[in-house]
Amino acid sequence: MNxxxxxxxxxxxxxxxTKAFVIGLLVTAVLVAAVSFAPTIMDRxxxxxxxxxxxxxxxxKAAAPDAEFTWRGFPDEAAAKQALLDGxxxxxxxxxxxxxxxxELGSELSVLxxxxxxxxxxxxxxxSIPPLQxxxxxxxxxxxxxxxxxxxVLVLVLFMLLMGQVMMVAMGVVEEKSSRxxxxxxxxxxxxxxxxxxxxxxxVLGLINLVTILAVGLVAAAAxxxxxxxxxxxxxxxxxxxxxxxxxYAFFATLGAALASLVSxxxxxxxxMTPLTMVIMLTYFVAFxxxxxxxxxxxxxxxxxxxxxxxxxxxxxxATEVPLWQAGVSMxxxxxxxxxxxxxxxxxxxxxxxxxxxxxxxxxxxxxx
Numbered sequence: 001m002n003x004x005x006x007x008x009x010x011x012x013x014x015x016x017x018t019k020a021f022v023i024g025l026l027v028t029a030v031l032v033a034a035v036s037f038a039p040t041i042m043d044r045x046x047x048x049x050x051x052x053x054x055x056x057x058x059x060x061k062a063a064a065p066d067a068e069f070t071w072r073g074f075p076d077e078a079a080a081k082q083a084l085l086d087g088x089x090x091x092x093x094x095x096x097x098x099x100x101x102x103x104e105l106g107s108e109l110s111v112l113x114x115x116x117x118x119x120x121x122x123x124x125x126x127x128s129i130p131p132l133q134x135x136x137x138x139x140x141x142x143x144x145x146x147x148x149x150x151x152x153v154l155v156l157v158l159f160m161l162l163m164g165q166v167m168m169v170a171m172g173v174v175e176e177k178s179s180r181x182x183x184x185x186x187x188x189x190x191x192x193x194x195x196x197x198x199x200x201x202x203x204v205l206g207l208i209n210l211v212t213i214l215a216v217g218l219v220a221a222a223a224x225x226x227x228x229x230x231x232x233x234x235x236x237x238x239x240x241x242x243x244x245x246x247x248x249y250a251f252f253a254t255l256g257a258a259l260a261s262l263v264s265x266x267x268x269x270x271x272x273m274t275p276l277t278m279v280i281m282l283t284y285f286v287a288f289x290x291x292x293x294x295x296x297x298x299x300x301x302x303x304x305x306x307x308x309x310x311x312x313x314x315x316x317x318x319a320t321e322v323p324l325w326q327a328g329v330s331m332x333x334x335x336x337x338x339x340x341x342x343x344x345x346x347x348x349x350x351x352x353x354x355x356x357x358x359x360x361x362x363x364x365x366x367x368x369x
Contacts, residue, residue, distance in 0.1 A: 165253060
């Protein structure tokens, strides 16, 4: 195990000192912060469409001059409820005593309606006025937009990090093989130690990038006020994302190193990695689809199937409420897949990494003794 950690430390210290890594990390942090502040900087005045049933329009414009209000009248509650469910209005004031909504109303509009209604009725009656009763006629959609946004950002981040780190592992394997440094290293190390150390070392670098993205994103979101719309359970989601990234990285990086050991030139890395790249791309497309339909049959089923689960399940967890047992079953399957791939990949790497020259065929390597 000392050999594995020695190689891992070598990979980390070598890469982390490069200008490319430091500049890339800083640029990533700045971009993430910019994205978090973008909604605040580009924010437009709020616009609401409100309805009334047997009620007078409230003078909301006086209390919120920067917002825009459009009022519609409805003959009865049934028509108002249908308009809410169709998304034609944001809220409907009924009989001056209650407000119909589709899910929980946004905090700004809710407070505005309560305060203005109280002022109007106090001015008219001069007595204590009970607050408006908030009644939802649909599902709670309070965090729906925030969850979708988080899921979209998450799938993009996971895809870019997985693709980047896996290619870094593959290029590193070929570089050591073409320069024959691997022959020197294997004189004192076993193949599985060299492979494990490289995967762990470059995985730590990927984890540093991911932690930086998440930390900067959360801090910037809190500073810009965007975090106020985040659903509860963000700490648990962050922990889950880190774990899923490690599982996905271990799976794809092991296969990337194994496939890269079949060639001896940097120019051949792209072609030998094509099948794995296609799998990562397919995983990304399915995960991106899951951001819009996280409870659909496709997203649910694929979130149990490795290696798709490494990206689809965390996206589902961000986009909707996922039962703990589902996440547990999915993670257990991914762990088993990683263990299987580690054994398979180590065997290919051990048999192919010292064989230079023409590109090796995977079948020939598997049949070799």
